[in-house]
Amino acid sequence: MMSVAPTDPQSRLVLAIDFATPSLASSFIERIGAPPIIYKIGLELIYAGGLPLAAELIAAGRDVFLDAKLLDIGHTVERACASVAAMGAALVTVHASDPKTLAAAVRGRDGSKLKILGVTVLTNLGADDLIQQGHALSPEDLAVQRARLARDAGLDGVVASGWEAGRIKRELGRDFLAVIPGIRPQGAGKGDQMRVMTPTEAIHVGADYLVIGRPITQSADPAMALQGVVQEMTAAFEKPPRRPTD
Numbered sequence: 001m002m003s004v005a006p007t008d009p010q011s012r013l014v015l016a017i018d019f020a021t022p023s024l025a026s027s028f029i030e031r032i033g034a035p036p037i038i039y040k041i042g043l044e045l046i047y048a049g050g051l052p053l054a055a056e057l058i059a060a061g062r063d064v065f066l067d068a069k070l071l072d073i074g075h076t077v078e079r080a081c082a083s084v085a086a087m088g089a090a091l092v093t094v095h096a097s098d099p100k101t102l103a104a105a106v107r108g109r110d111g112s113k114l115k116i117l118g119v120t121v122l123t124n125l126g127a128d129d130l131i132q133q134g135h136a137l138s139p140e141d142l143a144v145q146r147a148r149l150a151r152d153a154g155l156d157g158v159v160a161s162g163w164e165a166g167r168i169k170r171e172l173g174r175d176f177l178a179v180i181p182g183i184r185p186q187g188a189g190k191g192d193q194m195r196v197m198t199p200t201e202a203i204h205v206g207a208d209y210l211v212i213g214r215p216i217t218q219s220a221d222p223a224m225a226l227q228g229v230v231q232e233m234t235a236a237f238e239k240p241p242r243r244p245t246d
């Protein structure tokens with residue numbers, strides 16, 4: 001299972017710019033030369049005045065992924081997606097639990113280029129947590145079920161752990177996007193991520209986009225770390241995985 005090779009693998013790299021302030025984030029972006037990757041702005045930066053930075057990046061022609069993890073009544077999520085679409089963001093996340101809310105999100109982006117990704121099961125939740133919350137399904141089965149709701153509502157894809165991505169692509173179709181966080185190049189520290197994959201492994205299980213943060217943002221030479229990831233992505237997209245019989 002592998003995604004269609006993009007003409008420009010760099011455009012499939014999502015950099016999580018998880019900094020405490022917009023000025024730290026923008027100095028970092030300047031330091032790496034503002035390459036044409038996708039810049040992911042999450043809750044920390046959104047609530048620390050990060051939206052003007054998002055607008056600046058968009059005005060400079062960069063793709064912005066607003067990791068807003070929306071969840072509310074349909075009407076509110078519809079209007080929120082309309083606002084995000086009007087900003088010119090490329091990607092936004094919505095929790096994939098209620099089909100009515102998901103359909104409303106899709107209505108909200110109508111006529112724009114905004115892609116909507118579903119958040120299925122947060123990766124910090126284990127089987128016991130789900131039982132406590134009243135779910136009978138395993139994290140993987142619930143993630144696939146929610147991914148199906150997202151696809152049926154017209155979302156473009158989901159954020160999924162690499163461990164579920166293969167199943168999601170097989171069961172929901174190769175055009176349904178799998179966006180995979182928890183990426184760690186060989187030899188990088190795991191940080192607080194539990195189940196990690198290298199860029200090569202993630203692409204070979206079907207990732208369309210890779211989300212990576214600290215291995216680049218905390219590197220002593222972030223531009224070189226980024227270049228290393230892009231090189232690995234290019235090779236992985238070009239070369240299919242080896243099968244045991246190869």
Ligand code: C5P
Pocket residue numbers: 016018042121122123159160161181182183191193211212213214215
């Ligand atoms: O620094 P690191 O590479 O772990 O960053 C991963 C990014 O992906 C963070 O912004 C994190 O919030 C996000 N993310 C994740 N796991 C998910 C969903 C999003 O790590 N299941």
